[in-house]
Every structure is written in structure tokens, then in C-alpha cells.
Amino acid sequence: MTTDAWFGSASRWQEAVIERVVHQTPRVTSIFLRAALGPYEAGQHVDVRLTAPDGYQAERSYSIASAPGANGIELAIERLEGGEVSPYFHEVARPGDTFEIRGPIGGHFVWRSSDGGPLLLIGGGSGVVPLMAMVRYRATAGWDRMTLLVYSARTWEELIFRDELVTVRASEPNFELVVTTTRETRHRSHDFDRRLDRSLLREILTRWDQAPRHVYVCGSNAFVEAVTSALVLEGLPPQIIRAERYGGMA
């Protein structure tokens, strides 16, 4: 048995074609692409590989923002100053361009509607991307159990998928969205404008008044570390908490 046959198509590099490039926020661009990935689940990611004309290659991971079963794949990529890969998607990538992709990857950070709820999703910055796949999947699967998305970003303008999330919130009584902005005062009266620490999490969870069955936390290393330890100190069982770390400190 070959390695590829053993691991399946997820381990094979294949061509992805960019269909659309949409600037979501000043620092985040969505890349809509077509690639022959197998079926994927909410929370999974892909590996992306860019090859320079001189043959130099760079690989990075990006979460899938689109819901399982969606027509096409959406990645939402934050531009990191001085980064090797992310600036390409902001400055160079155009519809029709191709790059390599492999996946879907990741089993621990997956949510299926059969897993049940209530569901607590906590994202920092671009860490909201796999959580967005869960929010979208929730809608396409007709799953209407209590869900809270706590989303921390620098400013209201920097909230990725903001309009879509506000629309879901307005149309779905069991979906709650709490935003906390760390670099400007809150935009809505029921939001917050400070870092997501233990006391803020306690305030949010007390207001929500649900015992989550599954918790998904995603963002930078520092964000995930702070949030997961605060949740455990607040009495949530560690075994219900799943975390995805993007690296970096911010």
C-alpha cells in the first residue's frame, strides 16, 4: 500500500484555483477557491503551499471558513506584516491564479451537529474562521440548539464576517453573538471593550446562563492559553474544551 493510499487524498498536494478574492476587513482577505478536496467537516483546515519561480516553497495552514457541503472553499487570511505567505493573498493573488493545497486536515477541532449542544465558540482575531464554518454548518444542518459565539477583535471594523454574524444573530433566537473590542470602545450596548480575561468570561457566561456541552477556542497561542485556563478556573470541565492554536503571540 502506498503512503498516499494509506493516508487518502488529504495527504496529496493538488492544484487549487482562485475563483474570487474578497477584502473582508483592512487586514483580512477571503480567498474563494476550487479544488478537488474530499468532503470536509466544520473546524478542519488545509495546508497551502506556494512555490517561488526559483523553486523555493513555503507552507502554511489555513482553516476552512465555508460550511461542509458548500459550493467551493473559503479561506480567510489575515495579512501579517513581514510574513512569508499571508501577504501573497493580499497583494498578489487574483482570480484564475493557482497554488497547491492539501487536506482536509484535523480531527480534534471538528464539530458535528450530532455532537449536541449547547455550543460555546470563542475566537480571537482570525481564530474566528473555523468557528464561522461551525456557525454556517449549524444553519445548513438546521441545528438550532443554544450557541454562543464570543468574538474578540481589535475594532468593530476588524470583525471578519461581521455583517453575516449580525444577520444570523437577528434571525436566529438560539444564536448569541458577544463581541469584545480591545482597541476601541464597544459598538453595541451589550458588547464589551476589554481583553477576554477570566472576569469577562465569567460575566459573559453568567449572562448566557447555559452549561455548554462543547467549547471550541481558536486564536493566537496567547489568546488560546488565556481563555482555556480562565474557562477551567471558572469550573468548565477541561475535557469539553477543544483548542486550535494559530501560533504567534498577539
Ligand SMILES: Cc1cc2nc3c(=O)[nH]c(=O)nc-3n(C[C@H](O)[C@H](O)[C@H](O)COP(=O)(O)OP(=O)(O)OC[C@H]3O[C@@H](n4cnc5c(N)ncnc54)[C@H](O)[C@@H]3O)c2cc1C
Ligand atoms: C491549524 C491552523 C489554522 C490556521 N488558520 C488560519 C486562518 O484561517 N487564517 C489566518 O490568517 N491564519 C491562520 N493560521 C496561521 C497561518 O498558518 C500562518 O501562520 C500565518 O498566515 C502567518 O504566515 P506568514 O507566512 O504570513 O507569516 P510568517 O512568515 O510565518 O511570519 C509570522 C510572523 O512572524 C514574523 N516573523 C517571521 N520571521 C521572523 C523572524 N525571523 N524574526 C522575527 N519575526 C519574524 C513575521 O513578521 C510575521 O509577523 C492557521 C494556523 C494553524 C496552525
